Amino acid sequence: MEDRKAGSETRAGDVLQRMRLDIINCVLKPGEKLRFETLRTMYAVSFSTLREALSRLAAENLVIAEGQRGFVVAPVSIADLNDLTNVRVLIEREALSKSIRCGDDRWEGNILATYHRMDKLQQRLGREYYLSEEWSAVHGEFHYALVSACTSPVLLEIRSKLFERAHRYRRMSSQFRPYWREKGAEHKMIVDAALDRDEENALRLIEEHIRETSENVIEHAGHLFPDLKPVAPKRRRSLSAAE
Amino acid sequence: MEDRKAGSETRAGDVLQRMRLDIINCVLKPGEKLRFETLRTMYAVSFSTLREALSRLAAENLVIAEGQRGFVVAPVSIADLNDLTNVRVLIEREALSKSIRCGDDRWEGNILATYHRMDKLQQRLGREYYLSEEWSAVHGEFHYALVSACTSPVLLEIRSKLFERAHRYRRMSSQFRPYWREKGAEHKMIVDAALDRDEENALRLIEEHIRETSENVIEHAGHLFPDLKPVAPKRRRSLSAAE
DNA sequence: CCCTCACATATTTTCGAAAATCGGTGAATT
DNA sequence: AATTCACCGATTTTCGAAAATATGTGAGGG
Numbered sequence: 001m002e003d004r005k006a007g008s009e010t011r012a013g014d015v016l017q018r019m020r021l022d023i024i025n026c027v028l029k030p031g032e033k034l035r036f037e038t039l040r041t042m043y044a045v046s047f048s049t050l051r052e053a054l055s056r057l058a059a060e061n062l063v064i065a066e067g068q069r070g071f072v073v074a075p076v077s078i079a080d081l082n083d084l085t086n087v088r089v090l091i092e093r094e095a096l097s098k099s100i101r102c103g104d105d106r107w108e109g110n111i112l113a114t115y116h117r118m119d120k121l122q123q124r125l126g127r128e129y130y131l132s133e134e135w136s137a138v139h140g141e142f143h144y145a146l147v148s149a150c151t152s153p154v155l156l157e158i159r160s161k162l163f164e165r166a167h168r169y170r171r172m173s174s175q176f177r178p179y180w181r182e183k184g185a186e187h188k189m190i191v192d193a194a195l196d197r198d199e200e201n202a203l204r205l206i207e208e209h210i211r212e213t214s215e216n217v218i219e220h221a222g223h224l225f226p227d228l229k230p231v232a233p234k235r236r237r238s239l240s241a242a243e
Numbered sequence: 244m245e246d247r248k249a250g251s252e253t254r255a256g257d258v259l260q261r262m263r264l265d266i267i268n269c270v271l272k273p274g275e276k277l278r279f280e281t282l283r284t285m286y287a288v289s290f291s292t293l294r295e296a297l298s299r300l301a302a303e304n305l306v307i308a309e310g311q312r313g314f315v316v317a318p319v320s321i322a323d324l325n326d327l328t329n330v331r332v333l334i335e336r337e338a339l340s341k342s343i344r345c346g347d348d349r350w351e352g353n354i355l356a357t358y359h360r361m362d363k364l365q366q367r368l369g370r371e372y373y374l375s376e377e378w379s380a381v382h383g384e385f386h387y388a389l390v391s392a393c394t395s396p397v398l399l400e401i402r403s404k405l406f407e408r409a410h411r412y413r414r415m416s417s418q419f420r421p422y423w424r425e426k427g428a429e430h431k432m433i434v435d436a437a438l439d440r441d442e443e444n445a446l447r448l449i450e451e452h453i454r455e456t457s458e459n460v461i462e463h464a465g466h467l468f469p470d471l472k473p474v475a476p477k478r479r480r481s482l483s484a485a486e
Numbered sequence: 487c488c489c490t491c492a493c494a495t496a497t498t499t500t501c502g503a504a505a506a507t508c509g510g511t512g513a514a515t516t
Numbered sequence: 517a518a519t520t521c522a523c524c525g526a527t528t529t530t531c532g533a534a535a536a537t538a539t540g541t542g543a544g545g546g
Binding site: 254288290291292312313 | 498499501502506507509
């Protein structure tokens, strides 16, 4: 049968990719119980194939296997975001450092190319650029281009997994804010420092970029997290004035 | 049915643990093709359950999924070992640094306790201590104790996965050497530096420990790797003098 | 009224048969 | 002789039924 396996080589691999995207884009919401009947109709595959994908997502920390009680989407928390952010700073700095030292002309070209595409797309999309899946993808490609000359596959794989987990937080907050800060300038400065082989500044800029984005997520979407006191419970201002 | 699920909560989880150990201990050899019929009798489970475990091991880089051509045990190479070693140095240093800064009395106690057990066991086992699975386990516990006060779950999980992958290389070389160097002194120095909160020296010592172990593996088991020229093909000195 | 236990229902986990795919062999063609 | 193609057995991948486990409900007792 010439059936759908999309980009992937097996059906399980295809479902894996699709589920991963759905989790990162919060189609499957943080903490949500994943019922097999539901998933089976959603992805049109059998129990075993689903389990195979879920099993891998568990290894990637995107879902959690709850003993014999099935799977849930990995929950989000401020603590997890902060932890993730700190480790990402360590890893991205190292990867970028190696990349700057080893990068060749092709590396420089790819940085310029992806930055250009991202910039153009952003202008075309206007203020709500960050809601676009296409922009997300190009943004991901841009950040990958920066570190792509790093010669350590082990480091790059860790980076990629952490990037995905952090991406889920960005997408989460995107859905609950009216605009996103201007990041074009930040990105441009990183490009310039990298191409100038100005390692010290490039590392400082990438660190600031990661940390500021993370703080921005907490600022605009913090109320979605279970482990932060509701700073300004906007809607729940009904009666009962106490507290 | 009160059937075997050992420590794990599901049969798949149990098989996962057992297969992981078998790969790390080279019962399943690097690069080996994993045939389902064989595995099915080995672990006494069905196809789907096996796939579930294999799928997770693939995410952990202990096996490789080859499209629709099944799975193979992840191959070994000097390049991979060196890469792994470098990233481990980065991660272990960071984890130990945080641990030294945050560790409390219980942390100190656990380091002393696991070091003591490892030391005693080593004395009891004599020159071939490194062949013992029990020693391996205690050795792992000791290294974990050192970093266990690190407050970042993300960092510790990465550390643990890298430690396992490196462990496979150590086990590999163990089987092909008559003795292992005296590591008791090295370990003791790390313990002292950690308990003294002498961060600089502790980090230097752990880095040296990791790098020296890795170099030792290459020295004694390098001939097992496909990507290093056979330095001294000991046995193949039969006839046919050409080359 | 609250708690416990037992039963019934819902859900997950496991299994092995069936479908799909791979890899190798040999005949037919250039 | 070399290459292509078609077939067949070996192997992997997928499926849904059946077993195992968890969860919800209600009766009985404290």
